[in-house]
Amino acid sequence: MHEIPVEKIIRSRRRTIALEVTPAATLIVRAPLRASISYIEDVIRQKSRWILRKQDEMKRRLPAPCHEYTEGELFLYLGRSYPLHIVDGETMAIERSDKLYVSRRLIPHIKTQLKRWYIEEARRELQARCMWFSLQTGYIPAAIRITDARKRWGSCTHKGSINFSWRLVQAPPEIIDYVVVHELVHIGQPDHSKKFWARVRKIMPDYERRRKWLHENERLLGI
Numbered sequence: 001m002h003e004i005p006v007e008k009i010i011r012s013r014r015r016t017i018a019l020e021v022t023p024a025a026t027l028i029v030r031a032p033l034r035a036s037i038s039y040i041e042d043v044i045r046q047k048s049r050w051i052l053r054k055q056d057e058m059k060r061r062l063p064a065p066c067h068e069y070t071e072g073e074l075f076l077y078l079g080r081s082y083p084l085h086i087v088d089g090e091t092m093a094i095e096r097s098d099k100l101y102v103s104r105r106l107i108p109h110i111k112t113q114l115k116r117w118y119i120e121e122a123r124r125e126l127q128a129r130c131m132w133f134s135l136q137t138g139y140i141p142a143a144i145r146i147t148d149a150r151k152r153w154g155s156c157t158h159k160g161s162i163n164f165s166w167r168l169v170q171a172p173p174e175i176i177d178y179v180v181v182h183e184l185v186h187i188g189q190p191d192h193s194k195k196f197w198a199r200v201r202k203i204m205p206d207y208e209r210r211r212k213w214l215h216e217n218e219r220l221l222g223i
Contacts, residue, residue: 004044004051011035017043021054023061023219061216067223069110075100076220077121079172115166118223122146122169129180130162137203139187150222153214154179156186170221171214178210 007026011033017040018030031040044051067073074081077096085099086107094117095101106113123146134140142160149155149165156162162183168176181204189196200207 004048006040006044009040019044019047019051021051021058023058025055025058027051027055061219065220065223067111069107069114075114075223076170077118078125078169079175115223118169119146119166122164122166125169125176126164126180129177130184133177133180133184133203137181137184137199139184141184141187151218153218154183156183156190158190160187162187167221167223170223171217175210175214178204178207178214181207 004027007022007028009029009031011031014030014032016032017035020028020030022028027044029040029044065074067075069084071084071086073084075084076082077100082096082098082100085101086104087101088104091103092105093103094106094113102110102114123144126146127144130141130144141156141162143162145161145163146166147163149163150167152165153168154162154164164179164183168179181200185196185199185203189199197207204210
């Protein structure tokens with residue numbers, strides 16, 4: 001048996017084995033349907049140095065935020081941190097300017113209310129960005145839906161509809177744009193072949209840098 005524990009093995013019709021070190025520093029193996037356990041273990045042994053180095057990097061990164069929804073606590077929106085400020089008054093709205101203003105009346109349900117606010121902001125931002133990049137890519141989604149996914153930032157259905165996690169709206173705009181382009185290209189190229197990545201690169205030459213940022217910082221978006 002190999003020394004590095006595997007969180008899970010995901011089998012599909014892929015041709016090669018891919019190793020993924022998650023933000024929690026666990027190892028996920030993506031393997032072909034017929035790949036044997038012994039072959040998978042050999043690959044893990046061969047890549048053990050890389051795996052251990054990546055796990056160490058993940059452990060040294062900033063921990064995921066644990067929100068208590070108190071005065072002055074920071075919340076991300078489009079890559080910028082906004083301190084929470086609780087205000088008195090009749091309004092029931094959540095407003096953003098230099099701070100994230102929340103009515104004291106919402107305090108009993110503040111977590112739910114902030115989530116609703118994020119969902120609506122995500123819907124507005126992602127629809128606008130999809131519209132812009134549809135003009136550049138030529139791909140128009142059949143529908144755009146906002147989901148509650150925690151680990152999957154975007155997905156494309158076989159009917160051409162695109163799903164985005166509302167949590168993505170916490171990321172910087174250029175990172176959101178990468179996910180948008182990624183999913184739009186999937187409308188015409190459903191796999192992750194060389195052809196797919198070539199199409200992404202044509203629209204966004206620095207997509208690898210943006211993709212790396214998302215992989216390294218996704219835990220910060222886990223509200």
